Amino acid sequence: MAALMLRFCCAGRRWTLSCVDGAFRQGRGPLTGSMSSRIRGQRSVAQHSFTTAQKLKKGEREWAAVVGLEIHAQISSNSKLFSGSQVHFAAPPNSLVSFFDASLPGTLPVLNRRCVEAAVMTGLALNCHINKKSLFDRKHYFYADLPAGYQITQQRLPIAVNGSLAYGVCIRSQHSQVANKTVRIKQIQLEQDSGKSLHDDLRAQTLIDLNRAGVGLLEVVLEPDMSCGEEAAMAVRELQLILQALGTSQANMADYEIQRQINELESGGEILNETRSFDYKLGCTVSMRDKEGKQDYRFMPEPNLPPLLLFDSESLPAGADPQQVINIDQLREHLPELPSQTREKLMLQYGLRPEYSFTLLNEVGLLEFFHNVMKDTKAKPHTVTNWVLNRFLGSLKQHSLAVSESPVTPSALAELLDLLDGRAISSSAAKQVFQLLWRSPGKTPAQIVSEQKLELLQDREALEQLCRATLEGHAHVVMDLKKGNPRAINKLIGLVCKAALNRADPTLIKEILERQLSS
Amino acid sequence: MWARVARLGRWALVGGHRAFATEVCRGGGRVTAEVIAHLERLALVDFGSREAVARLEKAIAFAERLHAVDTERVEPLESVLEDRCLYLRPDNVVEGNCVEEILQNSHRVVEEYFVAPPGNLSLPEME
Numbered sequence: 210m211a212a213l214m215l216r217f218c219c220a221g222r223r224w225t226l227s228c229v230d231g232a233f234r235q236g237r238g239p240l241t242g243s244m245s246s247r248i249r250g251q252r253s254v255a256q257h258s259f260t261t262a263q264k265l266k267k268g269e270r271e272w273a274a275v276v277g278l279e280i281h282a283q284i285s286s287n288s289k290l291f292s293g294s295q296v297h298f299a300a301p302p303n304s305l306v307s308f309f310d311a312s313l314p315g316t317l318p319v320l321n322r323r324c325v326e327a328a329v330m331t332g333l334a335l336n337c338h339i340n341k342k343s344l345f346d347r348k349h350y351f352y353a354d355l356p357a358g359y360q361i362t363q364q365r366l367p368i369a370v371n372g373s374l375a376y377g378v379c380i381r382s383q384h385s386q387v388a389n390k391t392v393r394i395k396q397i398q399l400e401q402d403s404g405k406s407l408h409d410d411l412r413a414q415t416l417i418d419l420n421r422a423g424v425g426l427l428e429v430v431l432e433p434d435m436s437c438g439e440e441a442a443m444a445v446r447e448l449q450l451i452l453q454a455l456g457t458s459q460a461n462m463a464d465y466e467i468q469r470q471i472n473e474l475e476s477g478g479e480i481l482n483e484t485r486s487f488d489y490k491l492g493c494t495v496s497m498r499d500k501e502g503k504q505d506y507r508f509m510p511e512p513n514l515p516p517l518l519l520f521d522s523e524s525l526p527a528g529a530d531p532q533q534v535i536n537i538d539q540l541r542e543h544l545p546e547l548p549s550q551t552r553e554k555l556m557l558q559y560g561l562r563p564e565y566s567f568t569l570l571n572e573v574g575l576l577e578f579f580h581n582v583m584k585d586t587k588a589k590p591h592t593v594t595n596w597v598l599n600r601f602l603g604s605l606k607q608h609s610l611a612v613s614e615s616p617v618t619p620s621a622l623a624e625l626l627d628l629l630d631g632r633a634i635s636s637s638a639a640k641q642v643f644q645l646l647w648r649s650p651g652k653t654p655a656q657i658v659s660e661q662k663l664e665l666l667q668d669r670e671a672l673e674q675l676c677r678a679t680l681e682g683h684a685h686v687v688m689d690l691k692k693g694n695p696r697a698i699n700k701l702i703g704l705v706c707k708a709a710l711n712r713a714d715p716t717l718i719k720e721i722l723e724r725q726l727s728s
Numbered sequence: 729m730w731a732r733v734a735r736l737g738r739w740a741l742v743g744g745h746r747a748f749a750t751e752v753c754r755g756g757g758r759v760t761a762e763v764i765a766h767l768e769r770l771a772l773v774d775f776g777s778r779e780a781v782a783r784l785e786k787a788i789a790f791a792e793r794l795h796a797v798d799t800e801r802v803e804p805l806e807s808v809l810e811d812r813c814l815y816l817r818p819d820n821v822v823e824g825n826c827v828e829e830i831l832q833n834s835h836r837v838v839e840e841y842f843v844a845p846p847g848n849l850s851l852p853e854m855e
Contacts, residue, residue, distance in 0.1 A: 214825065266756050286819050287819045287820060287821055288817075288819055288820060288821050288822070292823060293820065293821060293822035293824070294821065294824030295816065295821040295824055301827070301840065302827075302839070302840045302841050303827050303830050303831060303840055303841070303842070304824065304825055304827050305824045305825070306824055306826070306827075306830050307823040307826075308830075310822075310824075311830050313770050313833075319815060319817045319818055320814060320815070320816055320817060321820035322777075322817060322818060322819060323814065323818075344806060344807075349770070349771075351772055352846035353842075353845075365806075380802075397743040406844075407841070408846065409846075410846075413845075413846050414843050414844070414845065414846060415840070415843070415844045415845065415846050416840075416841035416843060416844075417841060417842035417843070417844055418841055418842075419830070419842070449805075472803035504772055505766070507770060507771075510806050510807055512807065512808075512809075513809075514807075514809070514814060515807060515810060515811075515812040515813065515814045516806070516807065516809075516810060516814065516816050518813075518814065531813070533813065533816055533818065584811060615850050643736075652747035687842075692743070
């Protein structure tokens, strides 16, 4: 059965307390027989357990690695799944806890409508069959941050089943083209989150904060259709983008965390077919075989909650209170644009290649930046894409900046591209200007161009003279060219460019040189 | 015994976990020491004495009489609330913010955190 358990947390301040739950916790985690614990925080990720079948000794039967995933995403809602206490990151400990969350006797769960809508929307976005009737169950295990001794989940009949998630993987061999892959979604279920444990090893005690206890989670179970860590990473990334587009979860998780854990998986080498637990501290997997026997969660129906019934436009009961019914069709109509649809539009509107649209959506804020540049410039989409994805993104990466921290604004880049498009400057001059723009954000491209005197030479006569001078000064290159070396012309063009201090248009130079050479 | 249990549906297996009835039936009415130990660990109860286990066995045997009912083609009752409407609450913050009351019941408290003994298991040695 599946595996990696990754956790998306909502945005907020970084959690600085030491918060490792410890490597092994009986009864933690989504799988029977598996143990996983969590490092909770801003950009943190769960420890996970996974089952893979991997290559045995060479020469024996070939095994294919399969990776399944279970992903828990915290639902973006104001209040918790079954109680009216607030969902908020970084509040004073135990300040967002109601009597129900603390599991005091006499309290009962009351389902939050927003969480159900979030689950249905996610199910629809992932092409799932939405179960018009779903049930809640109790999953029992003992742990200090689970005050009730059980978690309310949807084990028997979850809210959505049998969906699919389409994602792209880079084909390294073919110049970063993108191959489309699909992973089946087994189910999506609603469940409660547990509280947070902080371990004080010095005083041998555990401090419990129940602020997170009872927050709504969406558990998305992916079938083991992925054959390597990279595919798993791309699938999770796509899911992250979908959840963010839907607004059902902020799904913030440091990408490096995914990649790091996936790398661990990939470098696992000879992995025996067993359930293993990933130990975050050790940074490697450890066998769980010698841990205590199978975990039995003793599932039972949640006696305090009737079945959850959903409707569509046909089955909607007449005269029903709109607050008390959820119409799947209505939610479907109002689904926001999904990443795959955004990419389609980009490809149609601007003629972009698939891999470019993937990159544009992958980087936070990059798509918006791109759109803003396109709005303000007359340059062709091809040019804009090239500049945004190569020069702009490259510079961001070089300086480890996010798009929001960029010293170059979309309008500045648009202006620069206009200068280039209008042939006011050469492309090499444009690159120079870009670099200077990066370093002096206050200035406009036009200012930099005039300060650095980078305007294209408009004086044809001067250019002709430069060309003639270069030809005379580099007779051996001319000879080379006459002998038939096609690259010699580029060398000559380069020399003229340099002599012209980057102020000449290479195409024009080539034209002049060729005319001069043939005469 | 497994096949019989499956057909009856009343003791439907949920999530692959074994019903106690099957264990007892297999053992001919006795609950083995293994099962007791397993239960004790899971449910954090202490059966304590042989009498307690015997009482458990009697209770299971009593419930066994349900097998006499023919439930062929009868849908299992999942919830006595199945005819009720599940109330949907609007997503507003209406409770919480009562740290003192929440912490009142706790035997030990450190700076507004509950204090619990460390973990269910001892941690493995790590550097």
